[in-house]
Amino acid sequence: MGSQVKRWLLGRPLKSKELGEQKLRKTKALAILSSDALSSVAYGPEQILLVLVTVGASAFWYSIPIGIGVLILLTALILSYRQIIHAYPHGGGAYVVSKENLGIFSGLIAGGSLLVDYILTVAVSVSAGTDAITSAFPSLHEHKVVIAxxxxxLITILNLRGVTESASILAYPVYLFVLALFILIGVGLYNIATGAVSTDLHASIGTPVAGISLFLLLRAFASGSSALTGVEAISNAIPNFKEPAPHNAAKTLMSMGVLLALLFSGIVFLAYYYGISPHAQVTVVSQIAETTFGRHFMYFFIQATTALILILAANTGYSAFPLLAVNLAKDKFIPRMFxxxxxxxxxxxxxxMLGVLSIVLIVAFGGQTEQLIPLYAVGVFIPFTLSQTGMILKWIRQKPKGWFPRLxxxxxxxxxxxxxxxxxxxxxxAQVWAVLVFLPLILLLFYRIRKHYEAVGDQLRLATCEPVPPIKGNVVIVPVSGITHVVEHSLxxxxxxxADQIIAVYVPFEREEEVRFSEKWKKWRPDIRLVSLHSPYRSIIQPLSRFIDAVQHKAGESGYQVTVIIPQFIPKKGWHNILHNQTSLMIRTYLLHRKDVIVTTVPYHLKK
Structure with a gap:
């Protein structure tokens, strides 16, 4: 039943040789890996206004020079990550760049920050998409956590179906969003050019504003820079591209940069010219669309596509998180299962894992996007800083042709x-202090995992571990609960x-039960020794473990191995297991942690 549900949800298993068919073309890669960066247009400009509104609506004109500053940063990041793609064509992004040029500690800071950032990518994107839906349908606002x-x-299941399949489905909403915003920006600019929008809605650029300060402007710039989250995703996911992967990744990155610059610039300008003020229940893009088109078809089309891309921007995290986890796991800093x-x-x-942790985060924050964005943004700008610094050192050390402009x-x-x-x-x-707590904890976890793997390797390696003593013989212990086909099969x-010796062990709770079973055993299997361990406190594990310890101690001195064979019947249907005591499972689980004892399960399959 479980396998049928899995096949229905995820599709048929793919052979390893089909991996090449799962690589992405540039058009699909642009949609999947740029959705996070492009979707941030929906909340990046709003973050600028949220800071400026503390001074007053007259300060909104500062959003224009702040937006220009964000575009300068975008240009620097796009050009920088383009260089990273060609310098590190196997992917890994900030983690690999920082590790190789700044050292393992810096690499782990970048890697740990990005792991958390991709979890936040999913949480922020889905929460923001849910906000867009509830802006259009306010009655759903109280259910936004469940919706998120x-x-x-749904996105987790879609990604489990494979990169190509998820890309084929998710590409359309992303391009629809880009089309919708270009229509919005185009119509808005046309209305402004034809005088359909009053100039009284906004303060003129250069208007003096009381209370403005450099500190506040830098704060607004930092908040607006949240629109650049996701820029690094393409450099992390180079292995997902069709060959030549670095060339295709670099072109995709440049395309993303151009689209992001145009959309961000357009939304910032329209928000300023329309005099849009941020509100808790209605997003800035929603207000611009309503002002431009009214609450008609185009308004709902823009809201729908905005909600879709904000939700599907989470897919950038699903594309980059697993690949980053692979790099960390190969270096033995996180479990090898990744x-x-x-x-x-x-x-x-x-x-x-990404899906589970994102759900935990959404529930913990109540789906409040504005509380997650600062933590999300600072988590990505730390790797930005480290990766760029690492590239500076790379150019200084290697000095390849044309290295100075790159530097x-x-x-x-x-x-x-x-x-x-x-x-x-x-x-x-107050919103980002958690970074100073979770980053050291993540680094500690990384080092503890690495230390464990090194310890395991030292103990398993033939050249370093102690010689394994020879085994002279075998003493077999068989816990029995009755005289049945299951016990007979195990014996x-x-x-x-x-084996040199076979001992059947029975644990009765009553003396009369012990006597009756001993008599039956002598008649049934007199060739096998039976040991009864009376348990007045009705425990099976404790008397059995004490007996095994005693036998193992004596056998170990003589060079004999103790093997415990556990009889286990397997019901025909899985749900039948809940109707039976799982004594054999408890015994096996307990004994697996006992040193120098081999545990073997002998299954007996029931037919009806």
């Missing part, structure tokens, strides 16, 4: 990214091992 969780589950491909050739463990590009990106990071800590410490298996 459902969307995360390197295993699933039935559909995707790294399903990473996909599932200037990376230096500009590093300086601005560092400034934005510091501004987040200075101006929104026959024990005898086939040619």
């Amino acid at each position: 969780v459902v969307f995360v589950i 390197t295993v491909r699933g039935d559909r050739l995707g790294y399903s463990n990473g996909i599932i 200037l590009i990376n230096a500009t990106g590093a300086l601005i990214s560092f400034t934005v990071t510091m501004m987040f800590f200075l101006t929104k410490f 026959n298996y024990a005898q086939s091992l040619a």
